[in-house]
Amino acid sequence: MNAPTTVNLAIQFLPLRHSQETAYTIIDAAIQVVKQSGLPYTVGPFETTIEGSYEQVMNLLEQMQLAARNAGAEELLINMKLHRNFSHDLHITDKTGKYLSA
Numbered sequence: 001m002n003a004p005t006t007v008n009l010a011i012q013f014l015p016l017r018h019s020q021e022t023a024y025t026i027i028d029a030a031i032q033v034v035k036q037s038g039l040p041y042t043v044g045p046f047e048t049t050i051e052g053s054y055e056q057v058m059n060l061l062e063q064m065q066l067a068a069r070n071a072g073a074e075e076l077l078i079n080m081k082l083h084r085n086f087s088h089d090l091h092i093t094d095k096t097g098k099y100l101s102a
Contacts, residue, residue: 006089007082009057012047013068014077022072029071030064037063042092047079051092054084 015026034041040051050057
């Protein structure tokens with residue numbers, strides 16, 4: 001039996017000591033990295049949830065931090081929630097699919 005590899009990582013970036021407009025620009029730069037990753041993701045009002053292997057999402061987290069730094073962040077507060085199951089893969093739509101509007 002193959003070990004499950006798909007995890008969910010919810011990430012909230014809070015750029016410190018920036019105006020709201022600048023903070024949103026920094027957050028947008030981080031989300032752009034997620035969009036370019038090709039991994040399934042959902043952007044919400046408070047966090048972005050990403051689906052992939054543990055290694056993929058951790059690598060993506062590092063890339064997001066670099067993008068935020070390049071967009072002007074000097075300091076970030078990052079809240080993360082990792083959901084990992086050792087008996088089966090986890091998918092965002094399994095949790096939220098029934099709530100998606102048409």
